[in-house]
Structures are given as structure tokens and as C-alpha cells.
Amino acid sequence: MSSAVIIPARFDATRLPGKPLAELGGVPMVERVRRQASLARGIGGVWVATDDPRIAQVIVAGGGAVIRTGPHPSGTDRVAEAAESLSARWILNVQGDMPLLDPTYVEAVLARLQAGAPIATLAWRLSGDPADPSQVKVVCDGAGRALYFSRAPVPHGGPWRVHVGIYGFQREVLREVARLPVHPLERSERLEQLRWLAAGYEIRVDEVPVAVESVDTPAQLQALRERMSR
Numbered sequence: 001m002s003s004a005v006i007i008p009a010r011f012d013a014t015r016l017p018g019k020p021l022a023e024l025g026g027v028p029m030v031e032r033v034r035r036q037a038s039l040a041r042g043i044g045g046v047w048v049a050t051d052d053p054r055i056a057q058v059i060v061a062g063g064g065a066v067i068r069t070g071p072h073p074s075g076t077d078r079v080a081e082a083a084e085s086l087s088a089r090w091i092l093n094v095q096g097d098m099p100l101l102d103p104t105y106v107e108a109v110l111a112r113l114q115a116g117a118p119i120a121t122l123a124w125r126l127s128g129d130p131a132d133p134s135q136v137k138v139v140c141d142g143a144g145r146a147l148y149f150s151r152a153p154v155p156h157g158g159p160w161r162v163h164v165g166i167y168g169f170q171r172e173v174l175r176e177v178a179r180l181p182v183h184p185l186e187r188s189e190r191l192e193q194l195r196w197l198a199a200g201y202e203i204r205v206d207e208v209p210v211a212v213e214s215v216d217t218p219a220q221l222q223a224l225r226e227r228m229s230r
Contacts, residue, residue: 001044001045001086001087001088002044002088002089002090003042003043003044003088003089003090003091003092003110003113004043004044004045004046004047004083004086004088004090004091004092005037005040005043005045005046005047005092005094005106006046006047006048006049006067006079006082006083006086006091006092006093006094007030007033007034007037007046007047007048007049007093007094007095007096008049008050008072008075008076008078008079008082008093008095008096009030009048009049009050009052009055009096010050010051010052010055010071010072010078011052011054011055015216015217015218016215016216016217016218016221019096019097019215019221020050020052020055020058020096020097021054021055021058022215022221024099024221024224024225024228025225025228025229028058029096029097029099029215030048030055030058030059030096031058031059031062031064032099033094033095033096033097033098033099033101034046034048034059034062034064035062036098036099036100036101036102036103037094037101037103037106038064038103039103040103040104040106040107040110041103041107042107042110043092043106043107043110044088045065045086045088046064046065047064047065047066047067047082047086048064048065048066048067048096049066049067049068049069049078049079049081049082050066050067050068050069050078051068051069051070051071051072051078056068067082067085069081069082074192075093075095075192076093076167076174076177076178076192077178079091079093079174080174080175080177080178081178083171083174083175088171089170089171090110090113090114090168090169090170090171091168091169091171091174092106092109092110092113092166092167092168092169093166093167093168093169094106094165094166095165095166095214097165097214097215097216098164098165098212098213098214098215099213099215099224100212100213101212102208102210102212105122105164105166105208105212106166108122108206108208109121109122109166109167109168109206110168112168112204112206113168113169113170117168117170117202117204118169118170118173118201118202118203119167119168119169119170119173119177119196119201119202119203119204120167120168120203120204120205120206121138121146121163121164121166121167121168121193121203121204121205121206122163122164122166122205122206122207122208122212123138123140123161123162123163123164123205123206123207123208124161124162124164124207124208124209124210124211124212125159125160125161125162125207126158126159126160126161126162130153130158130160131153133151133152134151134214134216134217135151135162136149136150136151136162136163136191137149137150137151137152137153137154137160137161137162137163138161138162138163138205139154139155139161140161140205144204144205144206145202145203145204145205146193146197146202146203146204146205147197148194148197149163149189149191149193149194149197150189150191151189151190151191161205161207162211163193163205164208164212165212165214166212167193173201176201177195177196177199177201180195180196180199181195182195183195183198183199185198186198
């Protein structure tokens with residue numbers, strides 16, 4: 001198996017407790033993400049990594065695969081533990097709060113890894129208000145390498161690119177970044193990507209044309225439920 005998608009899922013999200021099991025059209029959110037990721041071409045398999053038996057039960061009931069992990073402070077740490085039980089060369093960490101995930105975006109990250117990127121991710125061009133801290137902005141150099149991630153509207157004056165919650169790793173790179181100590185910038189912004197950048201790892205960022213909607217708050221969940229019901 002050359003590639004694997006791992007979706008880290010924990011029950012106790014700070015702003016939306018129980019988020020992975022929040023239903024959208026009668027389907028739990030994390031199960032929707034798993035189904036969408038499973039449509040990506042070239043992926044060897046999709047697993048949900050969790051320490052919560054309720055999440056595991058939902059995934060198994062839906063026909064999916066689960067890797068049980070211990071508790072972890074970040075999704076990447078959970079994915080790194082889960083990846084040790086797989087033989088994949090390329091590991092894709094897909095966040096479990098993107099129920100409308102486009103499978104071609106998973107394929108794009110995989111293609112960047114196959115081209116040799118140590119870490120790969122995506123971003124989309126923001127046309128609205130950049131002040132929302134839940135919209136993580138990424139600044140890149142001219143070659144598409146990430147320079148900084150922030151919850152603030154950087155760069156001043158724009159253009160602003162919003163990070164998509166998909167990370168791809170070469171297997172050994174994932175092992176290495178999971179061992180890094182927390183960096184002060186990571187602590188300040190509450191963004192683990194800054195730990196990797198501070199340690200000198202290259203993160204390649206490709207731009208995608210359409211936003212990937214994530215659900216972080218009860219208001220966002222309700223708005224998405226209303227749209228889907230229409």
C-alpha cells in the first residue's frame with residue numbers, strides 16, 4: 001500500500017463538543033468525511049483514528065475502518081500513532097470536520113507528495129472578511145512554499161489564502177515532526193504547522209479554486225444543516 005488517508009477524530013472539541021458525531025442529513029459528520037475521502041483516486045485506504053468508542057462504533061457501523069489510538073494533544077500526533085500500524089509511504093491527514101470535502105483535493109495533495117514534497121497542503125483565495133480567526137491564513141513564497149500560518153489577516157492588505165485542513169506527509173517526515181517539541185509560535189497561534197516550519201521543514205501549498213467548508217461552531221453546524229435541508 002503506497003498511500004493512506006487517516007482522519008483523526010476526538011469527541012471533546014472545545015467549541016463544539018461531540019462534533020464528529022453531529023448529524024448532517026442523518027449521517028454523522030466524521031462518517032460523511034470518510035465517505036468523501038474514500039472517493040479519491042489512488043488512495044490505498046481510509047481509516048478513522050480515534051480513542052473514543054462512540055466514534056469507532058459509528059465508523060464500523062458504516063462499513064469503515066478504525067484504528068484505535070491513545071489520547072493525543074493534536075491530530076497529527078494521533079495520525080502519527082495510527083500510521084505506525086500501516087505500511088503506506090504517503091500519509092494524508094484529513095480533518096474530520098469537512099463534510100463537503102472534494103475528493104479531488106485529496107488527490108491533489110497525494111500528487112504533490114508523489115512529486116517529492118516532504119509536507120503538502122492546500123489553500124483557497126479568500127474574498128470575504130479575513131479577520132475571522134477560524135479561517136487560518138497561509139503566506140507563501142513565489143514557489144508555493146509556506147512562510148507562515150496565522151489566525152490574523154496576513155499579509156496586511158492581502159491577498160489572503162485560507163488553509164484547507166488536509167496535510168500530506170512522507171512517512172519518515174511524519175514520524176519526525178510528531179517528535180518535535182511545542183514551539184512558542186505554535187502556542188501563540190494554536191497552529192501546529194508552525195512547529196514544523198520553525199524546525200525547518202518545507203510545506204508545499206497548492207491553491208484550489210473553491211473553498212472547503214469546515215464546521216467549528218454550533219452556528220456553522222446549524223447553517224450547514226439548513227442549507228443541506230433545502
